[in-house]
Amino acid sequence: MTAAHDSSASGTKRTPGPRVLVVVVAGLTLAVSLMLLAFAAPAVNSGAHDLPVAVSGPDPALANLEAALDASSPGGFDVTRYADAAAVADAITARDAVGGISITPDGVLIQTAAAAGAPYAPLLRSIGAGLAAKGQPMTYTDLVPLTEDDPAGSGLSALALPLAFGGMISAVGLVTLFKHSRTLRVVGSIGFSAVAGVTITAILQFWLGSIDGSFWLTATGVALGIAAISLVVLGLESLFGYPGLGIGAVIMVFVANPLSGLATGPWWLPQPWGAIGQFLPIGAAGTAIRSAAFFDGAGAGPALVVLGGWIAVGLALVALSARRATRDEVLVAA
Structure with a gap:
């Protein structure tokens, strides 16, 4: 009777104590404070910079x-x-x-x-x-006005969240559905990015009237932006597991997003952060999309190179994780 009672007691999970609660509260407070700084600091210090x-x-x-x-x-x-x-x-x-x-x-x-x-x-x-x-x-x-339907350029300025969310949520969904197939994850990411790029551009151009440039060139910019985020996050998860998703979220949502200068361009942000933002996926995508939507693609070249680089990094991370998994299987078999 006593032994059974002891066994039951030992199997009961211990509730975290007050110290853990203090750590959790402090950690969450730090997280929201850093979030505020990440988004508010560039806006507060924005202005003409070179x-x-x-x-x-x-x-x-x-x-x-x-x-x-x-x-x-x-x-x-x-x-x-x-x-x-x-x-x-x-x-x-x-x-x-x-x-x-x-x-x-x-x-x-x-x-x-x-x-x-x-x-x-x-x-x-x-x-x-x-x-x-x-x-x-x-x-x-x-010389290059905005459209009559969206004279404030609100539609284009709102693209940062769909780009970040689209890339993140596609990576999370593909990781969850295809746990044992890196190939299907990559194919799904590329396919989703292409379809989302066309859909988002169609909404901006034909529904909201926010853009009036080359449809397919703009859709390409949107698709590459989503793919750059999605594939990098997939690669980080493939290499580091679920912590990789957290790393990807921090990079894309809390760093790339506020430094993108999507509504203003990089020169209005405090430097060197505005320039750094152009080397991150959302900032590069914003430049490529704005160039395609209003300037016939002028100035999009460097941004497309940056997006291609991020896509290559994502694919390389996935390939590296696949190679590591194959090596581990060989060691286990030996």
Whole structure:
């Protein structure tokens, strides 16, 4: 009787004590605090940081303009001189500049591209207002406007979460369903990314009217963004197990997402974080998608290379885990 009682008692799981509760509370508090910092710090410290601005005009007038820009926002502008207003326009549409100021015999021409990011056109218009206050005749031209259905660019700005969530949830679902087949996981990830890329682009272009560029080029950018996240997370899980999913979530959701500059472009974020974000999947995908949707693909090359690199890393991790599993099986058989 006593032995049976002792056996039953020893088999009962012990409830964690107050110390464990304190550790859990402290850990969760730290996690939400870091989450707040990850998302809020870039936003709070955002502003003009080496914004590429194209200018043209007589040298003395440009010297005065550059001095005025530097005085208004030290370190805020990276000014490049061009031959004339047409060359400035080419730089903007090629995504070498977010906007331009040309001093001509007829006054000052400010050329913008609203599709380049939310803050830039209003910023250049505010500069124009300052010049107008000094008696300068002003002309404004938006070379690459947003669509009439979405003049604020909200649809494109909201893409960060679908990209991160799509990549993460597909990886988790495939790991759960195909526990013993790396091949099916990879094929499923690529297939889902392709279908999701087409679907999301169709919603943005034909339902919400947020974009009006090349459908297939934009869909490719979306698909590559999701695939880069999904395959890397799959690779991390294949190599490290479920902790790999946690590592992937931290990288993609708490690092890549807030540093993506999806709504503003990288120049509006504090540096070097804006530049770092462009080497992560969501930032690179955002640049590729914006270039495809509004600029006929101009400026998408480096972003596509980054996405291809992340996809290659994910596939390499999966291959490495498969090789390790084969080696372990051989050792067990021996």
